[in-house]
Amino acid sequence: MPIKSRPTERNPRAQRALRLAAGTALCLAVSFGLALPIPFLAPVLCVLLLGTLNQPLPFKVGLVLALAAMLITGVGLVLIPVLRYYPFTGVLLIGASLFLAFRFGLRGGNNLLVTFLVIGLTMISSAGVADFDLAMMVIGALVKGLLLAVMVVAFSHRLFPEPANAPSPPAAPALATDEVTRIALRATLIVLPTFVLALIDPATYLPIILKAVSLGQQSATTTARTAGRELIGSTLLGGLLAILFWCALSLFVHLWMFFLWTLLFGLVLARKLYALNPTRQTPGFWLNTLITLIILLGQSVQDSAAGKDVYTAFAVRMGLFIFVTLYACLMVHLLDQRQETWLRVKDGSS
DSSP states (O other): OOOOOOOOOOOHHHHHHHHHHHHHHHHHHHHHHTTOSSTTHHHHHHHHHHHHOSSOOOHHHHHHHHHHHHHHHTHHHHTHHHHHHOHHHHHHHHHHHHHHHHHHHHTTOOHHHHHHHHHIIIIIHHHHHHOHHHHHHHHHHHHHHHHHHHHHHHHHHHHSOOOTTOOOOOOOOOOOHHHHHHHHHHHHHHHHHHHHHHHHOHHHHHHHHHHHHHHHHHGGGOOTTTHIIIIIHHHHHHHHHHHHHHHHHHHSOOHHHHHHHHHHHHHHHHHHHTTSSOOSSOHHHHHHHHHHHHHHHHHHHHHHHTTOOHHHHHHHHHHHHHHHHHHHHHHHHHHHHHHHHHHHHHHHHO
């Protein structure tokens, strides 16, 4: 009597790691191959979608999301006249809006919409102060990048589907009201100075805003004790991997090699993110490392195509990344220290 073999159960974490690496590599290759504006934006959005969602977005939902992103980021266009004629008032208004946006996300709002809103308030408004056409280009790049990311995410889920027996991820614990306010303020203080720098020179500092937005959202799960390891460690590791990637790509410069090297680096980081190779670092650490790698590498490829000095530009950009990260650690430390002092005073008075 033949023995029926039991179907092999796929490990959901292995599927997610393969999906994240393959989707990121494919999205990056297609984005650069089509010469989309700000080509590294699409793979960053793809990483965020694949890293936070275990199910594909339906195409109609993707279109609605792209339309919502276009409308939300359009908020930055409305603020351009205020920033031009009343800069101090405009900066204060954007700071208050950032605080409300981060607070909305911490209270259970859609983090992807929060990301788009923060990008609209910072990247688009700062670009529009310098040149309105530049702001429209950023909006177009965001919408095109999002549509490409949604299509790649759907394809990646067809290629590496989620196993039927995969458990649902646990819901994030609800934060107390005072914690929500403190963390939202911390994220706002991390992003706002970078936005002010971008008002001075948008072409140089726009990628730094994207890094600051990532740090602001990562700081929501960071404490003063782990800030150095989480924020600075992931930034330095992302920069080191970008250097290794660039050296490897220089051996044979081709779009297919760009795809294959991205797939390899993505697999290494995805295995650690999903604890297939367990480490002491949190998933946010590895996700931020991958995002930093994509931003630095994408900018270097664009610098090379434009005939710029890649190594000088990378050194300056990496220095800015480290500066922004150190500032983020300082904000985490100061606000956490203030919170601990307030709690000690409260306990002593009671």
